[in-house]
Amino acid sequence: MQLSCIETSRKFLECIDDNFLLQVLKDPTRRGAMLDLILTNKEGLVGDVKLKGSLGCSDHEMVEFRILRAARRARSKLTTLDFRRADFGLFRDLLGRISWDKALEGKGAQDSWLIFKGDLLQAQK
Known part of the structure; x- marks a missing residue:
């Protein structure tokens, strides 16, 4: 049996919640729609998230971000x-x-x- 779009979306969101994932990207990346996701399991792991405009004739925004894990680990004590x-x-x-x-x-x-x-x-x- 094939799942409907709504059921698939619900299962996806349940998976995100069940695995305690956080969505870092807050701005829409294509004509007001949120098509791109940056998911992480730890706050502060991803930073400096920026939309960088479109590439060529694309109507999608480029997304730039940094993974901060190595920098955080060096500064913090366990x-x-x-x-x-x-x-x-x-x-x-x-x-x-x-x-x-x-x-x-x-x-x-x-x-x-x-x-x-x-x-x-x-x-x-």
């Missing part, structure tokens, strides 16, 4: 958590105080993940 010293009761209590239904109401998968991740990292501190 931190690891010591789980033996963690207070999991406090951690569970801090996260339990959040009304998740209200915090995530009306949010999509990407926004919900970012909210959850932010609260998780805040509780970790």
Whole structure:
């Protein structure tokens, strides 16, 4: 059975959400339509995204971007958590105080993940 265009699009978007991918390119690249994607699994990995006009007679915008991974890694130190010293009761209590239904109401998968991740990292501190 062949999938409809809508079903294919839905499956594609589910795949992006299921794999926690972020869409970096925000501007349309062809006559107001978003035809090109830059997907990453880590914030800050891709930067300096620019549309560079069309090449020749094409009606598509060229996209230029930089992969920042090597530069970020050189500047940052890898931190690891010591789980033996963690207070999991406090951690569970801090996260339990959040009304998740209200915090995530009306949010999509990407926004919900970012909210959850932010609260998780805040509780970790």
